[in-house]
Amino acid sequence: MEVVPLERLKRSFRSSQKVIEKEISSLVNKLNDICASPEIDQQALKDLAGRLKLLKAKLAELRKEEQESIRITKVRLDYLNSLVKITNVDSDEYVRWSTIRLNTMLVDYLSRHGLNESATKLSKDCMIEDLVDLELFKQAQKIQDSLARHSCTEALQWCNENKSSLKKIKSPLEFNLRLQEYIELVREGKIPTAIQYVRKYLTPWSDLYLKEIQQAMGLLAFNSTTKCSNYRQLYDQKRWNFLINSFQMDNFTLNNLTKQPMLNLTLQAGLTALKTHSCYQSDGKNINCPVCSSESFGKLAPMLPYSHHVNSSLVCRLSGKIMDESNPPLVLPNGYVYSAMALKEMQERDGYIICPRSGATYTLMDTRKAFIS
Structure with a gap:
């Protein structure tokens, strides 16, 4: 099962810690100013009390998020733990368990491909809402849609919310988003604004991406119809697809999600276990082998490794047994x-x-x- 609730819990805890440290520091400074004053400022005390109430409300909201993440984590752990109690793979209990697992994979697959309505309906019909991460993918889809509309605003907001985590994985996403905004300003002919943008948002990245920034500055001398390959690549609209893919990969990394859907990985693992050289010999095909069926799962198998069998087994070509x-x-x-x-x-x-x-x-x-x- 995915560990998204645990990652969400960790982020919520860090957010609570930052809010507390920031607000307490500010309140202490304010209180010290009030105490240093020769007269008690009643209005300042009221403002202080108001800020404490706001802090309490914010912490209550974060606490609610933490409790929800803990609840979902417990549900998923209970589901995984139930497998330990199943001793027979032919039992009805295992069939139910594996059916739920398959449905979670299908919801994950649909969500990753932007089919959120279908994913929501399937999870609701199968009553597995707590075992899937619909909200995470819905939020990600909004950011991907905004990038597809050539807007970096929502993606940059996401980067700001996850700044420390992105820094740990050394992600260039924020820089590339800023670079793209600069490119769009140059494309529109807003040169003075573009120069100001570089000074404010790209210069702080000079220690890491000096070469890229220097090339970007050269863009001021070329328009979008240039035939110079280096600058034509910067103007290329395909860069938006690159940004969408970069966001997806970073989002998966931050939430400890697999880069590929679990359905793909499971199919690949199963096909690899069955794939042998006989599957590609005209007289060695097995009627019950999915790899041997070139019209279905066999299409997924050519790039996968062959199965390693320590002990060979003979399979009847007539019955598949x-x-x-x-x-x-x-x-x-x-x-x-x-x-x-x-x-x-x-x-x-x-x-x-x-x-x-x-x-x-x-x-x-x-x-x-x-x-x-």
């Missing part, structure tokens, strides 16, 4: 091997055995057992 002591392999006269159960079932149904690869006809009397060492 493993051949072992209870379902031994039988060899046809033409050398092809199938499971005993599949061959017996075929003879009982058709009266004889037809090899699917050669078309030759046999009976069970023609087969012989294969002994694998």
